[in-house]
Amino acid sequence: MSKETVRKTKMHHSFGDNMLGVVCYIIFALCALVCIYPFYYIFINTISANDLSARGVILFWPKGIHFQNYISALRIDGLFQAAKISVLRTIIGTVGTVGASAFLGFMFTQDNMWHRKLWYRLVVATMYFNAGIIPWYLTMRNLHLTNNFWGYIFPAVVSPFYIILTKTFVESVPKELQEAAQIDGAGIMKIFFRVMLPVIKPIMATVAIFSAVNQWNSFQDTLLLVTDTKLYPLQFILYQYLNQASSLAGLANTNNSASMAAAVATSQTPTSVRMTVTIIVVIPIILVYPIFQRYFVKGIMIGAVKG
Incomplete structure (x- = not known):
């Protein structure tokens, strides 16, 4: 293949095309951020100091990192x-x-x-x-x-x-x-x-x-x-947690050692219980999607359009 042929086959992008591409990438990145941020927000609040999380001051970065919330949640009966x-x-x-x-x-x-x-x-x-x-x-x-x-x-x-x-x-x-x-x-x-x-x-x-x-x-x-x-599933447990978070926070605290329960930063709060159980419930189904993603796109397109 000659250089002239290669030159002709290359697509020429004008300045306007390049700017449009940049704008599209920015829009897509913002949309992705909007979708990802709620999960990120919940996660960083589950590993941050519970007193700070309850006051709503954890927005972008975790503070006072600990994993006591997950340990306490896993100890709850049922x-x-x-x-x-x-x-x-x-x-x-x-x-x-x-x-x-x-x-x-x-x-x-x-x-x-x-x-x-x-x-x-x-x-x-x-x-x-x-x-x-x-x-x-x-x-x-x-x-x-x-x-x-x-x-x-x-x-x-x-x-x-x-x-x-x-x-x-x-x-x-x-x-x-x-x-x-x-x-x-x-x-x-x-x-x-x-x-x-x-x-x-x-x-x-x-x-x-x-x-x-x-x-x-x-x-x-x-x-x-x-x-x-x-016969209660996890989602029903989550539903109960959202309605009874205060009492469940006290239950989780009683399952901890005395020293942990006394620590303000790691003692359970209604907010920490809600968010921790939400993460526990949501993560498994999120991990399933990538396994079927390549089949999902093909299947839904053909199944919806062809007919």
């Missing part, structure tokens, strides 16, 4: 059991939702499915019509799903939104793949497991992220269905 429930409901609920969404999304694209359009419309209709909380609660009670771990799982297995995303993605897959498998004698289940599942991994990862976040953050179902403290 926290590890709540973490276990949250992890179990997130894993089992996500697997169930992804599996059901993948299978139903695939089946709703099959022309030979009995009354396919009717069933699909009935599923979509549930997005717009809701009987309300009281009929839902009565149904759950009649199904013996109150004070039952499976009450967290079964209502979320079939989600119209995830089914629509998966169905749209499946429709973007060339039909020749299924036709070739049918010619080789594969049945509908074999086509689903052997042909479609490896192809629709991006949308499954997208559904997995949505479902995992919803399961991890959910606590309204606990308010309505659960009175057994052994």
Whole structure:
């Protein structure tokens, strides 16, 4: 390739283009800062002197750094059991939702499915019509799903939104793949497991992220269905902490040694309890996102646009 050709292929950027690029980077950096700062603010307050944090003077840099808040929070009764429930409901609920969404999304694209359009419309209709909380609660009670771990799982297995995303993605897959498998004698289940599942991994990862976040953050179902403290998830514990932070701060202090409880800088306050438990609850789900991020972007774009 000659120097003249290389010169022509290079894009010329004017001064205005460069300035526009700089402005865009500044705007993006500010937007990123706005998104990151709340997490940073909460974190630095959890490791700063609690008396300063309670007065709201910790804004940009931690002062009087200590980690007693996390030690005290981990000593509060029920926290590890709540973490276990949250992890179990997130894993089992996500697997169930992804599996059901993948299978139903695939089946709703099959022309030979009995009354396919009717069933699909009935599923979509549930997005717009809701009987309300009281009929839902009565149904759950009649199904013996109150004070039952499976009450967290079964209502979320079939989600119209995830089914629509998966169905749209499946429709973007060339039909020749299924036709070739049918010619080789594969049945509908074999086509689903052997042909479609490896192809629709991006949308499954997208559904997995949505479902995992919803399961991890959910606590309204606990308010309505659960009175057994052994079934409380972390988010419900956080909800209680936000409402009872003063008493919980005293509980955490009594679990510390006398010398630590006497120290003003490390003794628990309502603010320190709220922020510490918030970090404990939020960090795990934040760490999950980077694992699925590359699938998430591809899946959500194809699932939302192609159709």
